[in-house]
Amino acid sequence: MRFSPIREFILNNLTAHQKDIVKTVIRKFGLSRQAVLRHMYVLIQGGKVTAHGKTKDRYYTLKPIVQKTVTITITPELEEDTIGRKHLFPHLSGFSSNIREICEYGFMEIVNNVLSHSAGDECTLKLKITDRNVHLYVHDNGVGIFRKIKKHFDLENQHHAILELSKGRLTTNPKTHLGDGIFSIIHLFDTVQINSGGLCWKYDSSKGHQVVKSGSTKGGTSVLMNVSTSSHNTLQNVFNKYSTDSNNSLFDRAEVPVSLARFDSENLMSRSQARRLFRNLEKFYEVCIDFKGIKLIGDSFADEIFRVFQNQHPNLKIECINANVHIENLVSGVRNNGSNYSS
Known part of the structure; x- marks a missing residue:
């Protein structure tokens, strides 16, 4: 198949535009429309894309190179690296070292959480590899991460549980876990989706965080992790971004x-909302x-954040990003003239 910038665009954007890829290309x-459909036909015939449904409701997906589902009974003897070597790692051998690193780390962290914290007795693992993405899915039938x-x-x-998880350094068992696994995964993969207890926490590296009601309140936890095969991210990048040189420790930012x-x-x-936002942040x-x-x-x-909390923790460095003019002015006013803004 000859290189085409149009077909390359389709392959790179199809996962996010399964139902409207034709309109997106137009x-x-x-x-x-007919010209775009000819490109779609070439990709379908070349084994890159699969078409689903009839003309009116048609949508497209990248054709899997690997598609595997395994259900495992959870026992005290199970170890996450053994499961990975048996079911995941062999399928990653042809990828770049950073993609293998991201997938292996994410898989073992989530499976370790299942084995150590879920209190479930069954775990389902799914692996899907396409021409452009690696998708990892882990589901357990335990108590549910947000509920726990x-x-x-x-x-x-449970919404507040998601807020706490997003900060990092959170674990229900500090004697044996650091609590940085979920935080690292969120920032390693392109998209991560965690479903549990009727809530869905979505993180997209280009769009940020979102919490929506999933509609399902069944027990357990599902984690879906996606990474582009062209990603340049690494675990070291995440370590560097969220660690300072202050005390040679990881994830102190x-x-x-x-x-x-x-x-x-x-x-x-x-x-009270501000105090909730800064709960446990004094450890950073x-x-x-x-x-x-x-x-x-x-x-x-x-005022509670930028004067009260800051005065209580004068050695903590607090900075802001993505603030509009209103918020910037308010924060600046509180910092410079705290007494005029307190209430």
Whole structure:
């Protein structure tokens, strides 16, 4: 199959546009529908793409090179690296070292969580490899990750459990775990989706965090991890980004998505919301507050973080990213003239 920039675009964007890839290509290149469909036909005949459904409801997917599903009975003797060598690692041999590293790390961290924390008795593993992506899926029938964290840390709801997980350094068993596994995975893969207890926590490296109701309240936890085979990310990149040189320790820099502090569509106005956002962050050396998706915060919310909490922890470095002009001015005012903004 000869190289075509149009077909290359289709392959690179098909996963995100399964139902509207034809319209997406038309908008991008200004081609007619028939011209795009000819490119789709070439990809289908070349074994790169599969078409599903009839003309009206047709959608397309990348054709799997590897597609495997395994169900395992959880026993005390099971070890995550043994499971990986048997079911995953051999299929990664043809990929670059960083892709193997990302997939092996993500797989073993999630399976270790299942074996150590889920209290389930069965685990389902799925591997799907296409021309452009590696998809890993792990499901257990245990207590559910968000429920367990909510109960262990006496949180108000499972949504707050997701906020705590996003900060890193969170574990229900600090004697045997560091608590950085989920945090590392979130920032290694292109997209990660965790479903548990009726909530779905989605992270997209280009779009940020999102929590939605999944509609399913059945027990257990499902984790879906996707990485492009052209990704240049590495575990060392993640270590470097979220670690400082202050005390030679890993993950002493937190990046906190403010959007996860919101419950449903509520606005962030109160001191209690701010305290929830900064819960347990005193254990870090630097904290980066990400205001992506936040248009407005209240003065009490800002004052609690940038004056009260900062005064309580003067050695903690707090910075902001993705803040609009309103938030920047409010934060600047609190920092420079705290007494004028406190309430």
